[in-house]
Amino acid sequence: MSETSRKHKAEAPKTLGFAVITVSSSRFKAQKSASKVEDPSGDLTAQLVEKAGHKVVLRSLVPDDRILIGKSVSESLGRHDVDVVVTCGGTGIALSDVTIETIRPLLVKTLPGFGEIFRRLSFDEIGSAAIMSRALAGVSDGGKAVFCLPGSPNAVRLCVERLILPEAGHIVKHAREG
Numbered sequence: 590m591s592e593t594s595r596k597h598k599a600e601a602p603k604t605l606g607f608a609v610i611t612v613s614s615s616r617f618k619a620q621k622s623a624s625k626v627e628d629p630s631g632d633l634t635a636q637l638v639e640k641a642g643h644k645v646v647l648r649s650l651v652p653d654d655r656i657l658i659g660k661s662v663s664e665s666l667g668r669h670d671v672d673v674v675v676t677c678g679g680t681g682i683a684l685s686d687v688t689i690e691t692i693r694p695l696l697v698k699t700l701p702g703f704g705e706i707f708r709r710l711s712f713d714e715i716g717s718a719a720i721m722s723r724a725l726a727g728v729s730d731g732g733k734a735v736f737c738l739p740g741s742p743n744a745v746r747l748c749v750e751r752l753i754l755p756e757a758g759h760i761v762k763h764a765r766e767g
Contacts, residue, residue: 601758608665612678678740696727732765
């Protein structure tokens, strides 16, 4: 790591507030009819974030619906205690996968390297199927980081441990500069 990167990371916020939003029509439907629904990717994201010393200030579950995804993410971005929004699910190539199309317009800048590096790392684990992921990251107008992850727990672990946690504070620091 360069001296400049090391300095910027040292100046970055150490504790961040995270919103974790799971996008899944099947889990959303199950939640309506059951008191507890399994959310392995959302749970894993929250556990990893908290283990790293950050706070999960919001958890939600929404279906693959542009209006509800947009509302959930926009409300999260509007909260003063949220620095980072992580969505899990809806990043594939099925017609119902609309997370990327919904969230991209909410970003003032995208971080293409996030998706590129995720797909490269994922390729090492799952092979050529990695090309079907449309993982996305960027920053919002309010200087908040946004990450859209696939719904698979393996993909979540890879993204959170290897990409998000090492860089989230650094990204937020720069996104909030003049």
